[in-house]
Amino acid sequence: MSASGSLQKRLGVGLTLGMTLLWLAATVGTWRVVQHELDEVFDSALEETAQRILPLAVLEISNREEPQSAQLVATLKMHKEHLTYLVRDARGKILMQSHDANPKIFRKTPAEGFSTTEKYRLYGASALRDSVFIEIAEPLDHRREAAREALLALLLPLLALIPISLVGTWLFVRLSLRSVMAYRRAVEARGAGDLSPIKVLRLPAEIDPLAEAVNHLLKRLRKTLEAERSFTANSAHELRTPLAATLAQVQRLRQEAPEGPLRLRAAKIENSLRELARLSEKLMQLAKAEGGGLLAQRPQDLIPLLAHVVDEWRQSSGRQIELLLPAQAGVYSTIDPDAFGILLRNLIENALKYGATEHPLEVSLSDQAQLRVVNGGPVVPPARLQRLTERFVRGQSDASGSGLGLAIAKAIVLGINGQITLASPAKDRQDGFEVSVWLPLASTTQG
Numbered sequence: 001m002s003a004s005g006s007l008q009k010r011l012g013v014g015l016t017l018g019m020t021l022l023w024l025a026a027t028v029g030t031w032r033v034v035q036h037e038l039d040e041v042f043d044s045a046l047e048e049t050a051q052r053i054l055p056l057a058v059l060e061i062s063n064r065e066e067p068q069s070a071q072l073v074a075t076l077k078m079h080k081e082h083l084t085y086l087v088r089d090a091r092g093k094i095l096m097q098s099h100d101a102n103p104k105i106f107r108k109t110p111a112e113g114f115s116t117t118e119k120y121r122l123y124g125a126s127a128l129r130d131s132v133f134i135e136i137a138e139p140l141d142h143r144r145e146a147a148r149e150a151l152l153a154l155l156l157p158l159l160a161l162i163p164i165s166l167v168g169t170w171l172f173v174r175l176s177l178r179s180v181m182a183y184r185r186a187v188e189a190r191g192a193g194d195l196s197p198i199k200v201l202r203l204p205a206e207i208d209p210l211a212e213a214v215n216h217l218l219k220r221l222r223k224t225l226e227a228e229r230s231f232t233a234n235s236a237h238e239l240r241t242p243l244a245a246t247l248a249q250v251q252r253l254r255q256e257a258p259e260g261p262l263r264l265r266a267a268k269i270e271n272s273l274r275e276l277a278r279l280s281e282k283l284m285q286l287a288k289a290e291g292g293g294l295l296a297q298r299p300q301d302l303i304p305l306l307a308h309v310v311d312e313w314r315q316s317s318g319r320q321i322e323l324l325l326p327a328q329a330g331v332y333s334t335i336d337p338d339a340f341g342i343l344l345r346n347l348i349e350n351a352l353k354y355g356a357t358e359h360p361l362e363v364s365l366s367d368q369a370q371l372r373v374v375n376g377g378p379v380v381p382p383a384r385l386q387r388l389t390e391r392f393v394r395g396q397s398d399a400s401g402s403g404l405g406l407a408i409a410k411a412i413v414l415g416i417n418g419q420i421t422l423a424s425p426a427k428d429r430q431d432g433f434e435v436s437v438w439l440p441l442a443s444t445t446q447g
């Protein structure tokens with residue numbers, strides 16, 4: 001996932017690691033207790049056996065004709081002994097031994113109590129005032145195997161627990177974060193112009209204040225932007241009437257002025273006023289493009305709108321404009337018809353103004369609602385091309401303009417969640433300029 005790290009992964013790994021460590025600590029503790037208890041049980045069995053055998057051995061020895069001779073206890077059936085024993089006198093002379101007993105594993109001189117050698121656990125007891133000793137040896141292997149099995153039984157569940165914990169945490173966190181994901185999608189799905197509050201149900205208590213803060217911020221941003229836009233729109237609107245009146249006055253002045261420098265100066269003023277009027281018109285368009293209301297309530301068929309605007313330009317400019325339309329009957333989009341008109345007018349105006357006059361201008365609409373406006377002319381360098389959609393940025397041209405047309409087009413396209421790309425040279429050509437716009441397509445059944 002992203003460089004900031006996934007919560008799901010962190011919790012999954014962290015909890016599993018924690019659980020594994022705790023389990024291991026618990027296993028070690030339990031294992032030590034089990035080992036201790038096992039030792040106690042085995043020791044008590046050893047002691048019990050010694051105490052049982054000793055009186056019998058003493059009786060047997062004292063009944064012998066030659067008490068001091070050693071005797072191997074015969075077995076009824078050959079078997080491998082688990083416990084072996086020696087009966088010795090105080091000096092260590094063997095008086096009796098079990099058939100499998102190996103005297104080397106016992107201490108040199110007999111002693112009472114428990115002791116442990118490398119491989120055996122020994123227990124000694126005495127009778128007849130320390131003159132007869134019995135010692136029993138039990139191999140340690142037996143105890144070790146029991147302890148090993150106990151340890152294995154404690155560790156085995158971990159094999160299943162680790163994957164269960166990983167998958168479980170992953171699923172649980174995913175489930176818990178569902179509403180956060182929905183919130184993220186709601187934010188991502190927004191167009192640049194949509195600053196309405198984001199509503200998501202049942203966010204976790206930790207995230208809820210964040211969502212509230214975001215909505216609060218959006219509200220403040222919306223208010224600020226609205227104030228800025230309404231100021232631009234109002235100023236442009238307020239300028240319109242006095243500008244029109246002044247223009248009319250200047251036109252009359254020019255007509256009435258005698259042939260000469262005064263008429264020329266009046267003509268210059270008239271031109272500047274026209275530029276001013278155009279600028280205020282563009283500012284109004286920009287204010288509309290950056291404001292809301294770029295999406296229509298119901299999907300509109302773009303074909304008649306496009307044909308109408310192209311016809312208008314054909315008549316007003318007297319230039320040839322090729323219009324390429326898809327074969328199907330209608331292309332429906334959710335863009336507001338006024339916004340679509342503004343977008344189209346700016347793109348066609350540019351193509352007529354900056355395109356080479358010897359090439360016809362090409363306007364096309366695909367069935368996927370991709371609008372292309374292509375004109376001939378010199379190639380625009382990539383570094384300049386990138387910046388053309390910024391406000392008040394213009395290319396190298398003698399034609400007058402304010403540098404707002406493409407900024408208006410971009411603002412409209414972002415506001416409807418579409419996409420705009422500029423290309424120079426135009427696609428499949430060596431020269432020229434191309435603007436492509438992907439408009440949001442609406443299914444025709446809605447229209």
Ligand SMILES: Nc1ncnc2c1ncn2[C@@H]1O[C@H](COP(=O)(O)OP(=O)(O)OP(=O)(O)O)[C@@H](O)[C@H]1O
Pocket residue numbers: 282350351352354355375377380388389393394395396397400401402403404405406407433434
């Ligand atoms: N179709 C085109 N062919 C060649 N260059 C273009 C084309 N469209 C735009 N440009 C270049 O991009 C620049 C910016 O265009 P934009 O429409 O934003 O501003 P403008 O046309 O200069 O002014 P305005 O549209 O505000 O009157 C233009 O100055 C021009 O150099």
Ligand SMILES: [Mg+2]
Pocket residue numbers: 346349350401403404405406
């Ligand atoms: Mg322009």
